[in-house]
Amino acid sequence: QQQVKQSPQSLIVQKGGISIINCAYENTAFDYFPWYQQFPGKGPALLIAIRPDVSEKKEGRFTISFNKSAKQFSLHIMDSQPGDSATYFCAASWNTDKLIFGTGTRLQVFP
Amino acid sequence: DADVTQTPRNRITKTGKRIMLECSQTKGHDRMYWYRQDPGLGLRLIYYSFDVKDINKGEISDGYSVSRQAQAKFSLSLESAIPNQTALYFCATSDPKGSGETQYFGPGTRLLVL
Numbered sequence: 287q288q289q290v291k292q293s294p295q296s297l298i299v300q301k302g303g304i305s306i307i308n309c310a311y312e313n314t315a316f317d318y319f320p321w322y323q324q325f326p327g328k329g330p331a332l333l334i335a336i337r338p339d340v341s342e343k344k345e346g347r348f349t350i351s352f353n354k355s356a357k358q359f360s361l362h363i364m365d366s367q368p369g370d371s372a373t374y375f376c377a378a379s380w381n382t383d384k385l386i387f388g389t390g391t392r393l394q395v396f397p
Numbered sequence: 398d399a400d401v402t403q404t405p406r407n408r409i410t411k412t413g414k415r416i417m418l419e420c421s422q423t424k425g426h427d428r429m430y431w432y433r434q435d436p437g438l439g440l441r442l443i444y445y446s447f448d449v450k451d452i453n454k455g456e457i458s459d460g461y462s463v464s465r466q467a468q469a470k471f472s473l474s475l476e477s478a479i480p481n482q483t484a485l486y487f488c489a490t491s492d493p494k495g496s497g498e499t500q501y502f503g504p505g506t507r508l509l510v511l
Binding site: 292295318320327328329331375379384385387388389390 | 437
């Protein structure tokens with residue numbers, strides 16, 4: 287019940303395309319859903335986050351879509367760029383407790 | 398990343414050796430975490446500490462121990478290293494009073510156990 291399932295494991299997208307990464311969870315008590323971005327040789331860093339009181343949050347080219355009834359949330363990267371090539375992790379937590387991370391998606395954006 | 402530092406950045410050791418990975422932070426956060434990252438397995442929590450007197454096991458604590466020497470320092474020890482502990486190790490901090498549950502990660506330590 288504590289797991290966060292992430293897919294796909296890897297994703298190849300052409301420059302200008304849309305990248306979509308999906309996550310699903312079981313614990314309905316989760317109240318915070320962040321996405322972290324990790325470049326090679328670096329630690330993960332917070333990219334964007336959402337709380338379950340809204341269905342969508344957009345920051346620039348990055349959008350989180352949240353479906354509370356389906357217990358799913360996804361990251362959409364519009365107009366994907368080679369500089370977006372990185373590993374992306376979804377996560378979830380409850381009541382400021384520790385984060386539960388997904389298994390990660392390696393995104394490669396080709397020119 | 399400069400606010401959270403990890404030493405060493407790379408380490409090669411032999412099976413059976415005891416090693417320590419160190420983490421220091423200048424962010425003034427009470428909460429600190431140790432994770433390991435393996436391909437296809439994501440980030441798995443080893444230990445976490447919500448303040449200097451609080452230490453908790455994560456999902457994969459067997460074979461590891463930690464010490465919270467001060468608010469700013471959190472060390473991870475491998476008591477007797479084994480090859481399947483070869484991984485990338487990350488330290489992270491957070492401050493639930495400030496920026497919510499955002500975790501700030503260090504640059505990582507790449508460990509190879511021969």
